[in-house]
Amino acid sequence: MDITVVLQWIIILFLFAFAIGIVAPISGVGGGVLFVPLATAFFPFSVDFIRGAGLIMALTSALSSAPYLIEKGLANVKIVSPLVVVSIITSITGGIVGLWLTNAFPSGEYYITIALGIVLFFIFVVMITSKRVEFPQVKEVDVFSKKLDLTGAWYEPSFKRVVRYKTTNLPLGLFCFGAVGFVAGMFGLGAGWANVPVLNLIMGAPIKVSVATSMTIITVNDAAASWVYMAKGAVLPLICIPSVIGITIGARIGAKLSARAKPLFVKYLVIGIMIFAAILDIFKGLKGLGVI
Amino acid sequence: MSTKELQVDPMNKVFAKVMKICTWAGLIVMIVFGLLYIIGINPYINVSAVAEYWGEPAASFWRKVKDVEINGYWFLSHPGFMDSLSMIGVCLLALAPLFSTVAIIPTSKKIYRIFLSILAAEFIFSIIRPIIL
Numbered sequence: 001m002d003i004t005v006v007l008q009w010i011i012i013l014f015l016f017a018f019a020i021g022i023v024a025p026i027s028g029v030g031g032g033v034l035f036v037p038l039a040t041a042f043f044p045f046s047v048d049f050i051r052g053a054g055l056i057m058a059l060t061s062a063l064s065s066a067p068y069l070i071e072k073g074l075a076n077v078k079i080v081s082p083l084v085v086v087s088i089i090t091s092i093t094g095g096i097v098g099l100w101l102t103n104a105f106p107s108g109e110y111y112i113t114i115a116l117g118i119v120l121f122f123i124f125v126v127m128i129t130s131k132r133v134e135f136p137q138v139k140e141v142d143v144f145s146k147k148l149d150l151t152g153a154w155y156e157p158s159f160k161r162v163v164r165y166k167t168t169n170l171p172l173g174l175f176c177f178g179a180v181g182f183v184a185g186m187f188g189l190g191a192g193w194a195n196v197p198v199l200n201l202i203m204g205a206p207i208k209v210s211v212a213t214s215m216t217i218i219t220v221n222d223a224a225a226s227w228v229y230m231a232k233g234a235v236l237p238l239i240c241i242p243s244v245i246g247i248t249i250g251a252r253i254g255a256k257l258s259a260r261a262k263p264l265f266v267k268y269l270v271i272g273i274m275i276f277a278a279i280l281d282i283f284k285g286l287k288g289l290g291v292i
Numbered sequence: 293m294s295t296k297e298l299q300v301d302p303m304n305k306v307f308a309k310v311m312k313i314c315t316w317a318g319l320i321v322m323i324v325f326g327l328l329y330i331i332g333i334n335p336y337i338n339v340s341a342v343a344e345y346w347g348e349p350a351a352s353f354w355r356k357v358k359d360v361e362i363n364g365y366w367f368l369s370h371p372g373f374m375d376s377l378s379m380i381g382v383c384l385l386a387l388a389p390l391f392s393t394v395a396i397i398p399t400s401k402k403i404y405r406i407f408l409s410i411l412a413a414e415f416i417f418s419i420i421r422p423i424i425l
Binding site: 001002003005006009010044045046047048049052056059060063064066067068070071072073075076077078081082084085088089092099102103108109147148152219220223224225226227228230231232233234235236237238239240241242244245 | 378386388
């Protein structure tokens with residue numbers, strides 16, 4: 001391939017990741033969830049390299065914000081540690097299974113592309129139906145959460161006081177994080193879309209704590225899964241670097257814009273694009289299998 | 293307690309500090325060498341060769357580009373190339389949670405020490421698994 005054409009693709013990839021970086025914070029939809037299905041639908045790269053880049057993008061984004069959220073007391077390592085002991089295993093398993101499927105079968109790539117489209121529909125349903133509770137009421141704490149003292153506190157500037165919280169339902173939370181870890185590893189997604197509702201609605205963490213703790217969980221899960229992709233040669237700097245730089249710069253601009261306004265139509269527009277990408281992925285997979 | 297500082301567990305503070313250092317180091321290494329690679333300086337895999345086969349699944353890509361069955365960390369056996377060095381930056385990023393976890397093990401409470409030790413062991417296994425299995 002002509003080097004000029006290669007550079008054109010690299011620039012397009014950078015601009016694509018940059019645009020995702022801007023709209024992700026405004027819409028509240030994770031960058032990885034947008035990048036992987038859209039890049040699979042529109043770019044000439046194998047889904048292996050797109051998932052590899054998606055994982056590194058999600059990892060970089062989470063690593064950039066998690067330490068600051070931990071320092072503020074919003075993300076809590078006490079809550080993270082029992083959850084990731086389970087999800088790290090499923091996340092690695094997801095990565096292994098995902099890469100095995102694309103490489104062991106001649107049509108494996110198409111099956112993964114179809115599965116990605118189906119998972120996107122599921123994510124869409126979760127996003128549309130799950131509510132967000134600012135401060136969930138935790139009336140009863142299960143014995144494991146009590147024993148581990150899964151509590152915390154942070155200084156909330158809008159209230160000008162320290163807010164304390166406790167979490168519960170650790171066994172159910174462990175099960176959910178196990179399942180989410182598998183999907184994240186298999187498709188190279190960040191999985192904030194699932195982590196936040198589990199922490200907020202099942203375990204009873206306040207929404208700010210849920211978002212911040214989810215970021216920290218993503219750092220561990222995606223870092224572990226990324227070793228699977230690196231060892232299988234599915235992380236290519238040529239695809240990874242423009243994506244990471246693009247989304248990092250875009251996300252900084254997006255974060256500033258979202259602090260001013262979060263127009264609802266942007267969220268619906270992005271969700272609409274997600275659905276479009278899901279349909280395209282399923283179509284691409286079925287076409288590859290010769291079904292249509 | 294009324295001040296912001298009193299609320300953050302020292303375990304969390306150390307975790308965040310180590311993560312921040314690793315992230316910055318990883319990002320700088322990954323991006324600097326990655327950009328040098330993209331502009332064509334000393335590549336292990338030629339940029340145009342990558343573009344020729346980037347539509348192939350990973351295993352097939354490596355067979356066609358380098359005639360190898362990939363299972364392990366290719367960049368460690370070919371250091372000195374810009375793409376290999378960029379991958380070292382990615383490794384630093386992927387090591388950040390492990391380093392942060394190990395850093396807080398000695399000072400954490402007993403029950404967390406157990407969780408964090410299991411977590412660190414799982415993490416190390418995920419790194420060495422492709423080499424030993």
